[in-house]
Amino acid sequence: MLDTAPLVLGYLPFGLVLGATIQASSVSDLAGWATSLLIFAGASQLATIDLLDAGAAVAIVVLTALVINLRHVMYSAAMAPWFRDQPRAFQVVGPFLLVDPVYSLAIARFPSMPDARTRRLYYAALGALLLANWLAMTGAGIVLGNVLPEGVDLTIAIPLVFLALLVPMVADRPSLAAAGVGGLVTIAAGGLPLHLGLIVGALSGVAAGLLVDPEVRS
Amino acid sequence: MTGSGTGGPGPLVTWLVIGGIGAGTYAMRASLILLFRDAGVPPVLERALRYVGPAVLSAIAVPGLLAPGGTLDPTGLRVPAGLVAGLVAWRTRSLLLTLVAGLAVFFGLGALL
Numbered sequence: 001m002l003d004t005a006p007l008v009l010g011y012l013p014f015g016l017v018l019g020a021t022i023q024a025s026s027v028s029d030l031a032g033w034a035t036s037l038l039i040f041a042g043a044s045q046l047a048t049i050d051l052l053d054a055g056a057a058v059a060i061v062v063l064t065a066l067v068i069n070l071r072h073v074m075y076s077a078a079m080a081p082w083f084r085d086q087p088r089a090f091q092v093v094g095p096f097l098l099v100d101p102v103y104s105l106a107i108a109r110f111p112s113m114p115d116a117r118t119r120r121l122y123y124a125a126l127g128a129l130l131l132a133n134w135l136a137m138t139g140a141g142i143v144l145g146n147v148l149p150e151g152v153d154l155t156i157a158i159p160l161v162f163l164a165l166l167v168p169m170v171a172d173r174p175s176l177a178a179a180g181v182g183g184l185v186t187i188a189a190g191g192l193p194l195h196l197g198l199i200v201g202a203l204s205g206v207a208a209g210l211l212v213d214p215e216v217r218s
Numbered sequence: 219m220t221g222s223g224t225g226g227p228g229p230l231v232t233w234l235v236i237g238g239i240g241a242g243t244y245a246m247r248a249s250l251i252l253l254f255r256d257a258g259v260p261p262v263l264e265r266a267l268r269y270v271g272p273a274v275l276s277a278i279a280v281p282g283l284l285a286p287g288g289t290l291d292p293t294g295l296r297v298p299a300g301l302v303a304g305l306v307a308w309r310t311r312s313l314l315l316t317l318v319a320g321l322a323v324f325f326g327l328g329a330l331l
Contacts, residue, residue, distance in 0.1 A: 026226040027226065031229065031236060034233075038239075044239065054226075066242045069242075071274070072243065075247065076247055081264065084258065091251060096247065096248075104275055107271045155286070159286075160279075160321070161313065163275075164316035166307075178269035182280075183281065187290065203273075205273025206269045209268065
C-alpha cells in the first residue's frame with residue numbers, strides 16, 4: 001500500500017486543521033470527530049462544522065454539505081462498470097469508501113489489475129487505510145490543535161499525487177482535451193460557491209473529451 | 219472561522235444533521251454503482267466515463283499547483299515543482315518518483331530563495 005503514503009502526508013495538514021476547527025466550535029468533540037467516519041469528506045465536514053457553529057438553519061447545513069459532495073455521483077458513475085462483477089455485499093459496502101483519493105487511485109490502477117478479487121482487495125485496503133488515517137488525523141487535531149510548523153507546506157503532496165495519476169491517463173487527443181479543459185475551467189470557475197468549480201470544470205472536461213472523440217464525431 | 223463556543227443546535231439535532239449528511243453522501247456514492255449493477259452502463263454514458271478520470275484528476279491537480287487556495291499564482295514554487303513532477307510522471311509513470319521530484323523542487327527552491 002505504498003500508494004497511500006504520500007496521500008497521508010498530503011492530507012495531514014487538512015486533517016489537523018479540521019480537528020482544530022471541531023475543537024474550537026460549539027459542536028461536541030465526539031460529534032465533530034464522528035463526521036470523519038459518517039461523512040468522510042473533508043471539505044463538506046469543514047462546512048458542516050462551520051455552519052453548525054454559526055447557528056445556520058438545519059436545511060442550509062445539510063444542503064450545503066451535500067452540494068459540496070455532488071462530485072461523488074460522478075465517481076459512482078465511473079466506478080459502476082468496475083463494480084458489476086463484484087459480490088452484492090461489496091457493491092453495497094464499497095461505495096462508503098468512495099472518497100477523492102480512493103476514486104483516483106482505483107480509476108488509475110484498476111485497468112492493469114488481473115481480476116475482480118484483486119481490485120476488491122486493493123480498493124478495500126486503500127479505503128480502510130485512508131479512513132483510519134483520517135480518523136487519526138482529525139482526532140489528533142481535536143486533541144492537539146494544528147501542531148505543524150508554519151512554512152512547511154505539506155499540502156503540495158495532494159496535487160502532486162493527482163498529477164502522477166493523471167499523466168499516464170493522457171494517452172490520446174480526447175483525454176488530453178478532457179484534462180486541459182478540466183483543469184483550466186476549474187481554475188476559471190474558482191469563484192463559484194460550495195466548491196462547485198470542481199464539478200463545473202470536470203464536466204466541461206468530459207464534454208471536451210467527447211467533442212474531440214473521433215467515434216463520437218463520426 | 220469558528221470558535222464562538224455559543225449558538226448552534228442542541229446535541230440531538232447536531233447528531234441528526236451529521237447522520238443525514240452522512241446518509242446523503244453515501245447515497246450519492248452508491249447511486250450509479252447500484253443503479254447499473256445489473257443492466258450495465260448505457261453506451262453513451264460509458265463513452266463519457268472514459269474522460270471522467272483525466273477531467274477530474276486534472277480539475278484537482280492543476281488548480282492545486284497553479285492556484286493554491288483559489289488565487290492564481292503562476293510564479294509560485296508550485297509551478298516549477300509541478301512541471302518537473304509532470305515530466306518525471308511522463309517518463310517514469312511512477313507515483314513515488316513523481317512525488318519525490320516534485321517535493322525536492324518545491325522544498326529545494328523554497329530553501330534557496
